Amino acid sequence: MKIIINTSSMVPIYEQIVEVIKREIASGGLEADAALPSVRTLSKELKISALTVKKAYDQLESDGLVTTVHGKGTFVKGLNPGLIREEQLKELEGDMARMVDKAKRYGISTEELLEIFQMVTED
Structure with a gap:
């Protein structure tokens, strides 16, 4: 999964991350039970704060698209x-x-x- 952030966009970075992941899930690029990159890994990759990635993952979880297992990671839920x-x-x-x-x-x-x-x- 390739996430490209537009730092000059009016859309907050965490929302850009959420949209990319939602698009990947909807298109089948991320299947059920697929692991998302760890918060630390993605924040280093994108050169952004880990808190920003965490906020994106929290939003995805509240939207019911992913689940986080403490100590294991964040995974795509099996969705219709x-x-x-x-x-x-x-x-x-x-x-x-x-x-x-x-x-x-x-x-x-x-x-x-x-x-x-x-x-x-x-x-």
């Missing part, structure tokens, strides 16, 4: 891919709701917002 997808869709729904609220504050109409959506989704 549909549940992961459902979580991703809920997260996107929240992101979109915030975007729509912002558009309303800016006086942007639904039609303009849909045009923007069409524009950014074109490949």
